Amino acid sequence: MKSNKIAESFNLKASECLAAGKYTEALENYNQSLRFAVNKSQMLSDAYAGRSKIYYEVNQLENCLKNIKKSLQTCINDEKCRKIESLREKCLDQINLSTSEKKENVTSEFFKLSHPQHKRVPFIAGCLEVRENDVYGRYIATTSDLKPGDIVVIEEPFYKVLDPKRRHTRCAICLKQNMLNLFPCVKCSNAMFCSRVCSESVVHRYECNDSKDDSFDKLLLQRMFYQAIEITGSLEELQKLMNRQTSSKTILDFDFSDPKNSMNDKNRILATTSLAEREPWSAEAYAKYESVTQQLQIETEDERKFLQNYLVRCLKSMTVNFFHFFWSPTKIEGQGLALCSLAAYFAHSCDPNVEKIDVDNKFVFITKKPIKAGEQLFMNYDRFSFLTHTLKDRQDYFNKIYTFQCACNACKDDYPMLNKLPRIDEKFIEPETKFESIAVAKLQYQKNCDYISANMDRYPCYEICLLMIQNYRLLHAIGNKLPF
Numbered sequence: 001m002k003s004n005k006i007a008e009s010f011n012l013k014a015s016e017c018l019a020a021g022k023y024t025e026a027l028e029n030y031n032q033s034l035r036f037a038v039n040k041s042q043m044l045s046d047a048y049a050g051r052s053k054i055y056y057e058v059n060q061l062e063n064c065l066k067n068i069k070k071s072l073q074t075c076i077n078d079e080k081c082r083k084i085e086s087l088r089e090k091c092l093d094q095i096n097l098s099t100s101e102k103k104e105n106v107t108s109e110f111f112k113l114s115h116p117q118h119k120r121v122p123f124i125a126g127c128l129e130v131r132e133n134d135v136y137g138r139y140i141a142t143t144s145d146l147k148p149g150d151i152v153v154i155e156e157p158f159y160k161v162l163d164p165k166r167r168h169t170r171c172a173i174c175l176k177q178n179m180l181n182l183f184p185c186v187k188c189s190n191a192m193f194c195s196r197v198c199s200e201s202v203v204h205r206y207e208c209n210d211s212k213d214d215s216f217d218k219l220l221l222q223r224m225f226y227q228a229i230e231i232t233g234s235l236e237e238l239q240k241l242m243n244r245q246t247s248s249k250t251i252l253d254f255d256f257s258d259p260k261n262s263m264n265d266k267n268r269i270l271a272t273t274s275l276a277e278r279e280p281w282s283a284e285a286y287a288k289y290e291s292v293t294q295q296l297q298i299e300t301e302d303e304r305k306f307l308q309n310y311l312v313r314c315l316k317s318m319t320v321n322f323f324h325f326f327w328s329p330t331k332i333e334g335q336g337l338a339l340c341s342l343a344a345y346f347a348h349s350c351d352p353n354v355e356k357i358d359v360d361n362k363f364v365f366i367t368k369k370p371i372k373a374g375e376q377l378f379m380n381y382d383r384f385s386f387l388t389h390t391l392k393d394r395q396d397y398f399n400k401i402y403t404f405q406c407a408c409n410a411c412k413d414d415y416p417m418l419n420k421l422p423r424i425d426e427k428f429i430e431p432e433t434k435f436e437s438i439a440v441a442k443l444q445y446q447k448n449c450d451y452i453s454a455n456m457d458r459y460p461c462y463e464i465c466l467l468m469i470q471n472y473r474l475l476h477a478i479g480n481k482l483p484f
């Protein structure tokens, strides 16, 4: 005979077992409870809910969801319903996480460092060094020979924000794509999230509004500030951290080898605030920091001064060190804005030997040409290369925007643009622009790299430059494969 009284006694036993981690016993008791519970009663719902908790604990998420569904069918107690709903959310998050990890693995098989990692900074190749001279200031060089296609840096920028126009495509906090599973902020229309963790970030509590006039750089400045507050805990603690900074260090002076080290994030703040600085483009930029801190309770004059100095410093650092995210090889406008601690030391060349590819929320730096031990690594700023812009255009641009005179090989020897370059290979077949699968793309990429290595003594020439352009597209395709 059905009896909720009997069912309840089994349920109590089951709960005790569950709390003690005795899952098999708990399961047996919940099953007993199910046996005796009156049809369509709350007792029946409770037993299913109990079983779903076990399945959640042992990570059998499909079964967990099935039991939740059953439980909700007969649940009439509001409070209990809410609890089951929240377990359902957690379960779904867990499932999303493991699917996106699986997807990530496919790309991370390809995008991994080609050389043993640095002892203290695991996301860069151990053969890279930050050096300093009068021409470039701090710059990056290699202590080993590198070949085309070597992945030397995979940096997730510490501070990063999404272009307001792209808010429906990526997580507002971590900028991961996870397009099929993004969920909206319950309060504002300016953010979607990939996970509970991101949705609960303190940073978004400050950013949570429906403001429409946010400029890209203001958003980044805001993020640089509130993220630092979130990490340190308060304005006072941030102030203490900054006071501790005695000399200007690069990220390589810190030790990030232990991912659990609680100082990691604080050291990232320090590494970023000691990057080069320059005056912002216009005096109006200074007005921006005032609106950034509107929501903050400023107690003392001392705090106000610190805040002002800190933000001016962020602003100056941002002005010269920012990077854009380009998830599509054809889009000219950046789709995200970011500040890196290591990549900021790449100097510009109109004929770079390193390519930056944006894979999910990371910047991957890959060599385009053979590079000898001791040589400097260069990237291209703002897509101003000798293939696309004349010498005069480039010189004018870098003079005006970055106030330096580019003295790269392409500028010194005035390399011709793509179609005027000498051709070296009569048998050269122009590469296909379409390819049927990622596997084919990877093969083509490898072939191109081999060709570049074998013919580098004839550089600059049409064939190699064309293959480098194609490699850029191939890498984008491999790195940014959409879920369908």
Ligand SMILES: [Zn+2]
Pocket: 171, 172, 173, 174, 175, 176, 193, 194, 195, 198
């Ligand atoms: Zn996220």
Ligand SMILES: [Zn+2]
Pocket: 185, 186, 187, 188, 189, 190, 191, 204, 207, 208, 209
């Ligand atoms: Zn919000």
Ligand SMILES: [Zn+2]
Pocket: 349, 350, 351, 394, 406, 407, 408, 409, 410, 411
């Ligand atoms: Zn140049």
